[in-house]
Amino acid sequence: MSSSVHRITVREMNEIKCRRQLAVMNRLFKQWQKLSQQGNYNEKRISQLNTIYTKIERDALEIAKQTSRHLVQLNKDVKEFTVVLMEEMRDVREKRLDQQALNARTEIYRQRNYIELIALLRQQLPTETDLISALEQASSLSVEQMNLLVFRALSVLEINSTQPTDVEKQLLSELKAQSEEVKQFWHSGAPQSPFSLQCEQIALMIEKLKQIGTTQEVQSSEQQLNLIQAMEQSSKRHLRADSLLLTMASQLRESQQKIELVDRIEQLIDELAIFENADRTVIEDALKLMNSGTLIQYTQMIEKLEVIIEQAEQKIIAQAQRKTVLDGLSQLGYQVNDNAVKSWLDDGKVVVTHPSTPGYGLELGGTQTRFQTRTVAFSADRDINRDKDVDAIWCSQHQQLQEIISTSDGELVVERALAAGSGEMKVYENQNEQNQSHNKVLYNRPRTMSK
Incomplete structure (x- = not known):
């Protein structure tokens, strides 16, 4: 033949891809380990993922000596495990965000009920000074101890109190559910109105914003909720509540996007670091941006890092x-x-x-x-x-x-x-x-x- 076009593959192509994927996997595994150590995590699942990681880590020990065929398989294993870790962490984070919001609302209702219970005891059974004093100093007790104390107070009230009012019935119903560890004990009384359910949904979302949103978003949402609750009953009040819910849902999505983009930047920094002549200036700029960037800035930085990594990889492969x-x-x-x-x-x-x-x-x-x-x-x-x-x-x-x-x-x-x-x-x-x-x-x- 006088002239020809060729395509060549070399083992370095597979090795670099493996090193990049391993850098991502190692960071994700460390993040997953921190999540798994925070309690309420399936021990069997922890053991499964640890076993998979240990095997991949062992297979990657002599990566420089492995053949292209072994590197292709290793890269496949690493990619699959990386996807598993990402899905696992996303699921855990979502569940924990929901639980943190629920715990915060539970604590707010719990404290309110303690105050109202103490007031009810003082009004109906002022001679129960020891019980009242115990409730006033109950902040240092565990949840189990508090539930026992609430159950004791309920028993005393049921034996000695007169016919309770509707407000007192609602309080007693919530306290009974609380002492029995009902998940959302404040829903255990009389049926809530659609508007009160809207307000509770907004309150739960505010607690989520406190975890992953900005202070400005939290303050604005709290102010708007107070204004809506102060409005007279009307269809306009429901519309305002619906509008606030949509706004907060958008804010939560954007906050979640930022978390995912920051994770991606961290992963790309690790990938770039595997190259000996990595540009430290770009890495430093990316680290600074992670604390205060916008969605657009994060996206632009990701694109920039991906281009730099691709160029560094192609340079080595071409050589x-x-x-x-x-x-x-x-x-x-x-x-x-x-x-x-x-x-x-x-x-x-x-x-x-x-x-x-x-x-x-x-x-x-x-x-x-x-x-x-x-x-x-x-x-x-x-x-x-x-x-x-x-x-x-x-x-x-x-x-x-x-x-x-x-x-x-x-x-x-x-x-x-x-x-x-x-x-x-x-x-x-x-x-x-x-x-x-x-x-x-x-x-x-x-x-x-x-x-």
Whole structure:
């Protein structure tokens, strides 16, 4: 063949992808460990994920010595485990956010009920000074101890109190549910109105905003809730409550997005750090932004980091690919200069020669995964009948080159090629066959590439 387009894969491609994925996985696993240590986590599930992580960690110990086939499998395992960790943490965070909001509302109702219970005891049973005093000092007690104290107070009231009012009935009903550890004990009394349910939903969302939103959002929502509750009963009041719910839902989604984007930035910083010449300035800028950025700024930083990582990866891969090809040609007897890899990377092409075909050379060009090879001549004044023979020789050598590259755990594939002797051969001015990468082109009629 006289000219051909090749695609080459080298093991470094798989190794870099593995190192990047491992950097992401390690960060996620550490974050998951912190979540799992905060209590109420399934011990069996903890054991399962720890076992998977330990196996992957063991498989990755000698990553520099592993074959491409093993690296592909390792990368697959790491990706799958990373997805599992991300879904696991997202689920845990959502559940804990809901639980934290519920706990906060529960505590608010609990404290209100303690105050009202003490007032009721003072009004109906002022002689129960020990019980009243115990309730006043109950803040240091555990939930179980408080429930026992509430149950004791309820028993005393039921025995000694007169017919309770509707308000007192509601309080007693809530206290009874509270002492029995009903999840939302304040719903245990008389049915709540649609508006009161709206207000409770807003209050729960405010508690969530306190966890992941901004102080300004929390204060604004609390003020609006107070204004709505102060309005007279009307359809307008319900509409205002619905509008506030929608606004807060949007704020919570944006806050959650920020958390996920910050997680992504942290992961990309870890990926960038695997490259020896990583730009520390970009990493420092990303770390600063994480504390106070907007959604747009986070997105822009993610795009910037991804581009930088891709460029760093491609630089290493391009060098490995070109070195693999040139090393293979050297084994075939081609005269390859020490700076051939650099010349190819810098100039986008390089020309190498073979002693068996004086007056001719092989040009390799391209800066991506795909590259082109073609036979070239060093003189326009030559016996052009030899061109086809030189093309045929290169065709035979190419098959040998494929075999050499396969032994180094790589693969060379021909995507398109021209038959030997097709078209005019590119000609270089023959100044120095040992350094053809810097010679001037005298004649070059483009050859039409066929698939």
